[in-house]
Amino acid sequence: MQACDLLISAGWVLPVAPANVALENHAVAVDDGRIVAVGPTVDLEAAWDARTSLNLPQHILMPGLVNAHGHAAMSLLRGAGEDQPLAQWLNDTIWPLEARVMNPEYVRLGTELTIAEMLLTGTTTFSDMYFYPEVVAEVTLQQGLRAQLAFPLIQFANPWSESVEDALHKGLEMFHQFRHEDRIHIALGPHAPYTLTDEDMERIGMYAAELDIMVQTHLHETAAEVAEALSNHGKSWIRHLSDIGWLSPQLQAVHMTQISAEEMALVAESGTHVVHCPASNLKLASGYCPVTELQAADVCVALGTDGAASNNRLDLFDEARLAALLAKHTQGDAAVGKADHMIRMATLDGARALGIDHLTGSLEVGKAADLITVDTTALGILPVYNPFAALVHGNAGTAVDNVFVNGEALVEDGGLTRMHLGELADRVQAWQSQSA
Numbered sequence: 001m002q003a004c005d006l007l008i009s010a011g012w013v014l015p016v017a018p019a020n021v022a023l024e025n026h027a028v029a030v031d032d033g034r035i036v037a038v039g040p041t042v043d044l045e046a047a048w049d050a051r052t053s054l055n056l057p058q059h060i061l062m063p064g065l066v067n068a069h070g071h072a073a074m075s076l077l078r079g080a081g082e083d084q085p086l087a088q089w090l091n092d093t094i095w096p097l098e099a100r101v102m103n104p105e106y107v108r109l110g111t112e113l114t115i116a117e118m119l120l121t122g123t124t125t126f127s128d129m130y131f132y133p134e135v136v137a138e139v140t141l142q143q144g145l146r147a148q149l150a151f152p153l154i155q156f157a158n159p160w161s162e163s164v165e166d167a168l169h170k171g172l173e174m175f176h177q178f179r180h181e182d183r184i185h186i187a188l189g190p191h192a193p194y195t196l197t198d199e200d201m202e203r204i205g206m207y208a209a210e211l212d213i214m215v216q217t218h219l220h221e222t223a224a225e226v227a228e229a230l231s232n233h234g235k236s237w238i239r240h241l242s243d244i245g246w247l248s249p250q251l252q253a254v255h256m257t258q259i260s261a262e263e264m265a266l267v268a269e270s271g272t273h274v275v276h277c278p279a280s281n282l283k284l285a286s287g288y289c290p291v292t293e294l295q296a297a298d299v300c301v302a303l304g305t306d307g308a309a310s311n312n313r314l315d316l317f318d319e320a321r322l323a324a325l326l327a328k329h330t331q332g333d334a335a336v337g338k339a340d341h342m343i344r345m346a347t348l349d350g351a352r353a354l355g356i357d358h359l360t361g362s363l364e365v366g367k368a369a370d371l372i373t374v375d376t377t378a379l380g381i382l383p384v385y386n387p388f389a390a391l392v393h394g395n396a397g398t399a400v401d402n403v404f405v406n407g408e409a410l411v412e413d414g415g416l417t418r419m420h421l422g423e424l425a426d427r428v429q430a431w432q433s434q435s436a
């Protein structure tokens, strides 16, 4: 027998690769943070001598979820601006409020709050676009998750950076600092084409190409944004980004609620990734991303919650359900938005969009042991006919009870291993009464 750190057996194992497969009574062996075997429980128990074993016959074992777009610290602003369309929400509520509270302590506490919620609902990798990314990196490393940190590039001076040039300097320093850290991936985070000058956009594109660094940006979030680009520039932002060479497999275009057939072809041909944030788009009445058409054109579509200020939840299972319902509704076809496709979007396609699918997103030998278990005896899930549908249409986020990143238990029996929830709640309430 071979020694390994951990052997988890479960009633159902969903490896995601290969797609749409639910393996009954299977197990995953983990050693030194990596997956070393996936196979029938009887075989793995005979082959591996595990230091720790978890036997979960009533559970689904699957890859940890990848939340491909968010603004973690904004969980502290959850509920602060409600029932407003995007432009009003940003200009009248969120930006003035952020200007008042923005400092490293706000970012630290908000990121901790977001991480607690994401871990307890099964997210092991998240993408963040926010100020003080060095603080987000520190908290992420302390709490044990994996993250892409898209450092913010915006033409206005802000407490973190005086200018785009200053932000590039700080962010690229982090890019070099974390080059060999497999849990922190630094990306460029240009907020949106409409908050950057043409000169800045060209400079960002140049750095992306030279350094082979991922880029995440909000793109075609609303009809008003597209109309303004057409009247000011005579072309849409997608067309403009194509012209200046931004469309590529390095680009993660978030939202994309407005997209013509011609633009869809540009996105597909260039290998640009799309991040779908259905709750945020619905809540701000921004429209919806044509996921079914994009996937039919072979575009990789990931899922994101966006910030808690426009969601207000950070449960990616919930987002997968909304994505499925929205696809069915907009297509007028109950056969689209299949549950196994939604699970792939929430895992492997998220990892692909972030450029880290060699590391995470599926249960394959050699990948990091980023795993979660979901208790299928939970109300809202029980009984299980199809485990994919149970996850997407049941309330799986509330039934996640074990979470591992790199083989380390971050949630055990439904509880966080590195954070005390009661103490966190006290700090959040104290912050709100003093700062917000």
Ligand SMILES: [Zn+2]
Residues within 6 Å of the ligand: 069, 070, 071, 218, 254, 306, 307
């Ligand atoms: Zn966003």
